[in-house]
Amino acid sequence: MADTPDTPDSPARPPSRRPLSPYHDAPKLPTEPITIGDIVKGDGPVMLEIGPGRGRFALEFCAARPDWRVLAIEIRRKSSHILDARMRARGWSERARCFADDAREVLPRIGPDGSVDAAAIHFPDPWWKARHNKRLVVTDALVPELARLVRPGGLVLVQTDVPHRAEAYYPRFAEHPAFESLGNPYVDDSPFAPARSNREAIAIVDGLPVYRMVFRRK
Numbered sequence: 001m002a003d004t005p006d007t008p009d010s011p012a013r014p015p016s017r018r019p020l021s022p023y024h025d026a027p028k029l030p031t032e033p034i035t036i037g038d039i040v041k042g043d044g045p046v047m048l049e050i051g052p053g054r055g056r057f058a059l060e061f062c063a064a065r066p067d068w069r070v071l072a073i074e075i076r077r078k079s080s081h082i083l084d085a086r087m088r089a090r091g092w093s094e095r096a097r098c099f100a101d102d103a104r105e106v107l108p109r110i111g112p113d114g115s116v117d118a119a120a121i122h123f124p125d126p127w128w129k130a131r132h133n134k135r136l137v138v139t140d141a142l143v144p145e146l147a148r149l150v151r152p153g154g155l156v157l158v159q160t161d162v163p164h165r166a167e168a169y170y171p172r173f174a175e176h177p178a179f180e181s182l183g184n185p186y187v188d189d190s191p192f193a194p195a196r197s198n199r200e201a202i203a204i205v206d207g208l209p210v211y212r213m214v215f216r217r218k
């Protein structure tokens, strides 16, 4: 049978019927080497947040510290898109951005060394099955990347409400030659308070223990 030409009544079938996600164009970091100053502008200190989720910490931190820049990396497109749009809506887009990327992939491309003044990782790694271990963020591979990026004297906050996660995270940093712990092993409060992550704020309201670890780059 001869091919039937496309007409307005019989359009060519599109390759996929699945609609594009409204978040498909969430900003992503360049695929080449990245200079932090090209991404978050100005000369203020830089906060790097890994996995901001709904972004409460980044927004509260920006509001409390208008002299700081914030670079957030969130693997989920929806969360990343929403946080970046909220930063823009508050007029902070020059100094605060969120990108939809896997922090484990992009951190090695970010520089220059020592260009981050503080880093925050709040309640990471919400996976408990062995087959999900490949998703973990706070691994032995992350610590040397943060040691490279954080300037001497800069702080890294890692906090969780999961005791066995805290027990695993602590020695990764405390035993790395570039870091010293400011807690024994935990600290009472975040050095970045009153800015709180979404999970942190819920834990505080619910009276749940939060295991906060703060490490200073030697």
Ligand SMILES: C[S@@+](CC[C@H](N)C(=O)[O-])C[C@H]1O[C@@H](n2cnc3c(N)ncnc32)[C@H](O)[C@@H]1O
Binding pocket: 050, 051, 052, 053, 054, 073, 074, 075, 076, 079, 101, 102, 103, 104, 121, 122, 123, 124, 125, 126, 135, 137, 197, 198, 199, 200
């Ligand atoms: C349990 S949530 C905590 C969210 C937020 N930090 C808080 O405390 O409310 C963990 C977050 O890390 C993000 N995440 C997981 N793996 C990541 C990766 N490789 N790179 C960047 N973000 C990641 C998740 O998408 C999620 O938003």
